């Protein structure tokens with residue numbers, strides 16, 4: 001047990017009974033969430049502000065975190081994770097840094113723990129699957145009650161928490177001739193930037209707007225975006241996407257959007273044991289054989305054996321473990337990716353997904 005001699009103490013308690021002491025940073029207090037890990041070596045500002053991470057405590061496996069401070073590379077307006085777990089926090093040194101990682105987390109009241117053997121935590125998660133955890137930071141170690149944290153972790157059920165909330169909309173950007181409506185379940189800014197860069201006029205709308213309001217904008221294309229939580233619990237979201245697909249407007253589904261498309265057309269989505277979170281995941285495009293290194297952040301995946309009879313066909317597959325990473329439809333102007341073609345953070349190898357969507361939109365619904 002490591003109780004720091006100076007500075008705040010912190011405890012990460014996992015549902016399986018593991019209690020880890022470390023040094024606290026960021027905001028004081030206690031947060032509960034699903035504990036997940038990312039193998040990304042950099043891009044922590046983008047990751048921490050990715051709304052898909054809502055309800056989750058993020059473990060970064062890269063050993064040193066914080067060295068380039070906090071540049072203004074955000075995917076949404078605030079930190080979205082419930083807590084941050086790292087091996088070592090470093091002093092920032094970078095011309096684009098506006099403050100330290102510690103100051104940023106402190107300002108937003110998000111607890112962080114350092115001095116953790118993150119490899120041991122990851123081995124536990126990989127062995128037993130993702131599990132709930134509670135993270136507490138306090139000036140005085142005596143104020144932390146590990147038993148209470150374990151109880152809080154045991155009571156937390158990520159599957160049933162409603163985490164979906166629009167992160168950007170409503171807003172219109174870009175001046176292009178073709179109009180794309182982005183359905184916001186917790187959209188990443190990077191997706192919108194990629195669309196604006198392709199000369200679209202882009203309107204981001206909260207998913208709660210419904211089909212009628214979306215169609216009243218007369219979209220030439222629709223993007224069903226990323227977002228947090230369990231897609232199978234989002235009945236209204238699935239219903240909305242079914243309606244969107246019924247209009248025949250060219251549609252791009254990204255991450256949560258890809259999963260909702262699958263559910264809307266009758267396929268199945270399963271929870272993965274510990275998910276894919278990283279920025280160097282190899283994905284094969286089955287239409288060409290082309291390989292891309294891609295960014296992932298997903299804890300659920302579409303079951304490829306459930307595509308029969310839905311009209312959906314596999315388009316992208318993860319080379320490491322065979323996970324279905326994207327789909328097309330036999331008749332509809334539809335393209336989906338489980339990975340993040342915008343990177344943010346990460347490589348842009350697969351940004352041609354946006355080019356292909358643009359071609360679909362320009363073709364006016366004929367694929």
Ligand SMILES: NC(=O)CC[C@H](N)C(=O)O
Pocket residue numbers: 052225226227228229230231254255256257297298299300301
């Ligand atoms: N990035 C996303 O859109 C994530 C989708 C979903 N919440 C998952 O974890 O699989």
